[in-house]
Amino acid sequence: MNALSRRQLLTLGVGATAATILAGCSTPGTTSVNTQPTLPPADGPIRLTYWSWLKDLQKVADVWNAQNPDVQVEVSWIQGGNAGGYQKLYSALAAGSGPDLAQVEMRSLPEFMLVNGVTDLSRYGVQQYRDRYDETLWNQVSFTGGVYAIPQDSGPVGMYYRPDLFEARGLDIPATREEWFAAGEVFRDEGSALIDVFPISDTSGFAGYAGQAGATWFRADEDGWVIDMADEATLEVARFFDRAIDERIVGTSYNPYTPAWFAAAARDEVASLVSASWGDALMTGISGAEGKWRVAPAPTWSTGFGSTYQGGSTAAVLATSRHPKEAMEFAVWMTTSQEGIDAMIANSGIGWSPARDIIGTAREGGSEFFGGQSYNTEVFQPATQQQNPDWSWWPVTQQTFNILADGFRRKTSGGTLVDAIATTEAQVIEVFRNKGLTIRKADR
Amino acid sequence: MTTTAPRASARPEARRRPRSTAVSRAPWILLAPFLALFGLTFLLPIVVAIGQSFTSVTREGLFGEAGVTSQFAWFDNYRQALEDGNFIASIGRMFLFGIVQVPIMIVLCTILALLLESAAAKLPGLFRAAYFLPYGIPGVIATILWSFLYVPGLSPIIDIASSAFGLQLDFLGAGTVLWSIANIVTWTYTGYNMMIIIAQLKAIPTELYEAARVDGAGPWRIARSIQLPLIRPALVLTTVFSIIGTLQLFAEAQLLQVVSPAIDSQYTPNLSAYTTAFAYNDYNVAAAQSVLIALVAFVLSFVFLRLTNRSSK
Numbered sequence: 001m002n003a004l005s006r007r008q009l010l011t012l013g014v015g016a017t018a019a020t021i022l023a024g025c026s027t028p029g030t031t032s033v034n035t036q037p038t039l040p041p042a043d044g045p046i047r048l049t050y051w052s053w054l055k056d057l058q059k060v061a062d063v064w065n066a067q068n069p070d071v072q073v074e075v076s077w078i079q080g081g082n083a084g085g086y087q088k089l090y091s092a093l094a095a096g097s098g099p100d101l102a103q104v105e106m107r108s109l110p111e112f113m114l115v116n117g118v119t120d121l122s123r124y125g126v127q128q129y130r131d132r133y134d135e136t137l138w139n140q141v142s143f144t145g146g147v148y149a150i151p152q153d154s155g156p157v158g159m160y161y162r163p164d165l166f167e168a169r170g171l172d173i174p175a176t177r178e179e180w181f182a183a184g185e186v187f188r189d190e191g192s193a194l195i196d197v198f199p200i201s202d203t204s205g206f207a208g209y210a211g212q213a214g215a216t217w218f219r220a221d222e223d224g225w226v227i228d229m230a231d232e233a234t235l236e237v238a239r240f241f242d243r244a245i246d247e248r249i250v251g252t253s254y255n256p257y258t259p260a261w262f263a264a265a266a267r268d269e270v271a272s273l274v275s276a277s278w279g280d281a282l283m284t285g286i287s288g289a290e291g292k293w294r295v296a297p298a299p300t301w302s303t304g305f306g307s308t309y310q311g312g313s314t315a316a317v318l319a320t321s322r323h324p325k326e327a328m329e330f331a332v333w334m335t336t337s338q339e340g341i342d343a344m345i346a347n348s349g350i351g352w353s354p355a356r357d358i359i360g361t362a363r364e365g366g367s368e369f370f371g372g373q374s375y376n377t378e379v380f381q382p383a384t385q386q387q388n389p390d391w392s393w394w395p396v397t398q399q400t401f402n403i404l405a406d407g408f409r410r411k412t413s414g415g416t417l418v419d420a421i422a423t424t425e426a427q428v429i430e431v432f433r434n435k436g437l438t439i440r441k442a443d444r
Numbered sequence: 445m446t447t448t449a450p451r452a453s454a455r456p457e458a459r460r461r462p463r464s465t466a467v468s469r470a471p472w473i474l475l476a477p478f479l480a481l482f483g484l485t486f487l488l489p490i491v492v493a494i495g496q497s498f499t500s501v502t503r504e505g506l507f508g509e510a511g512v513t514s515q516f517a518w519f520d521n522y523r524q525a526l527e528d529g530n531f532i533a534s535i536g537r538m539f540l541f542g543i544v545q546v547p548i549m550i551v552l553c554t555i556l557a558l559l560l561e562s563a564a565a566k567l568p569g570l571f572r573a574a575y576f577l578p579y580g581i582p583g584v585i586a587t588i589l590w591s592f593l594y595v596p597g598l599s600p601i602i603d604i605a606s607s608a609f610g611l612q613l614d615f616l617g618a619g620t621v622l623w624s625i626a627n628i629v630t631w632t633y634t635g636y637n638m639m640i641i642i643a644q645l646k647a648i649p650t651e652l653y654e655a656a657r658v659d660g661a662g663p664w665r666i667a668r669s670i671q672l673p674l675i676r677p678a679l680v681l682t683t684v685f686s687i688i689g690t691l692q693l694f695a696e697a698q699l700l701q702v703v704s705p706a707i708d709s710q711y712t713p714n715l716s717a718y719t720t721a722f723a724y725n726d727y728n729v730a731a732a733q734s735v736l737i738a739l740v741a742f743v744l745s746f747v748f749l750r751l752t753n754r755s756s757k
Contacts, residue, residue, distance in 0.1 A: 032509050087722045111725060113507040144506060201705035220506050253596070253614070258703055263597025395507060399724045402709045406530060409708060412618050434524060435726070436502030436512075 098320035151354035154312030155276025184249035214304035224438030306386030616704035
């Protein structure tokens, strides 16, 4: 009797645990917080949590905490994006125990929307802050009338270059891609350096170029997604780099900011790099490079815009937040107040601030590393005014980039980037359908 | 049982019964902690994964904001996994890897074991420890260490090859990086497999060696006719482990991705399942891929065991 009950208990215990775990394993994100009634503002002191991979963000929150005793923000560090942070966020969302705020990359925001993981802030009055933000970035967090995150940082693209290497070959700094190509030929013929590298395995850079040339790969229509990857602007960029790789103007064996790239840059084998404003901190990692680099506007395509945004992240109010309004207000303070932005630059080294009028005190003056050049106000601030305002992210961005990279890798064995674009478009349509989403090709 | 037993023997039976239930209960109580953990962390995940692999999700609206439904999908996720050229290519890549790397490693570790166990070996203890040492280094660290020898601009090997011999080595290119990974794996596991074989060699009775020597057998003959046949079980074991290990290759490819653009996000089967689950959030197809990987590993090990059993008869 005694034995039986004990065994029964054990069976019951295991069974109950198993049932709980199984229940937790049902596909998460099936209910949307954005169709439920809005949550009222708190009536007493509250504590918000923010999961982010920015370093020392707690110090930024402490500035806010000192002024807002009733809304205390506590920051927990997670790993960056797909390196582990998102996995943690997704499982927390599935378990219903997520933080109030989480750092989510611009391009990953739709993926979080796909699991119903973020709160629509337009229901909490976020539109009143709209004019504080860069228009392009605001568009990238807005979908079908809702606003799903607060832009936190980004990176307008410019061109880092070595004036000494260009002068030694009698070259002017290229302003267009045609001039860039001609300069690249001179570098190749001389032989000791290349003008730039083309990352075949990280296609987010290519997507940025396409957007700069005027492409808008995805559009969210009321009746479903519209894909337009193989438009003329994208194909022009693809043909251009097909030619640049074929004629050995750019290298493809390593990507920017990898150990091999840093080693090559330190040996004066890299003459320039088209990259985002946040690259400035990374450039200081090139040994012996102090004072050697300058920044110029990105070379332009025959169509499109002067620059493009690359990378960038948001502060998203998660669906599990009990205090979405307060969380939103903290995020707005952090990203648009002078003290918030200055604290984020000083402590966390964020990318370009999404605020329309404030770039941050530390970024107003000249930089010793770039030979005293005030590159932020000279190059990157004007670049924020020359953006493709229609670019929008989609729910399978990472997968699209990977599929595109798989196609680009075939470049080394006889394929072309142009072919890769066409096959990627077809595959991505299939991916959307497998996810149960509606998609159609743009009419052209 | 006791119900059919004659009445006379009922008393002793009755006295024995509580003891026998106690005896039969004891192993279960002792096993309970193990069984609970085994069930929760091993059996249950397998059951859940198989269940997930037969489920699919449909969404209404741009992001599923208008409703998400899951339903039983039969083999649709398996179809998606098998139609994915990159996933199939990753399994093919591991076949190629296994056909080349596993035999090389097994031959190498057998030779090392035989040399260290031969009478002429100097300092066998020291060398045994030295060969085994790489296994003590975690795979992640080993890959980082090796990547410094592979990356152009940092690698002394590439520098010396190009300055002294004019050779342009590329360890991380599309055609070479698989063998750079094979090199890391061989370096890590040869010593470990060698230890298994040495353990088996030590179990060979000395009388056999003495008898062989009396019969005039030299070291070569002893290795061929006595040692190799008797370490056969160890060789089979290490080969099966290596086949399974090959299919589970993950950390090396994942880490070298950073320095080698040739490694895609689905380079090995496990990397493919990982990417599908955690980068694409498609747990159902990832579950189907995992089940397929397990099946392939099972079939390969089974075929190998069948082949070795047949040839020994």
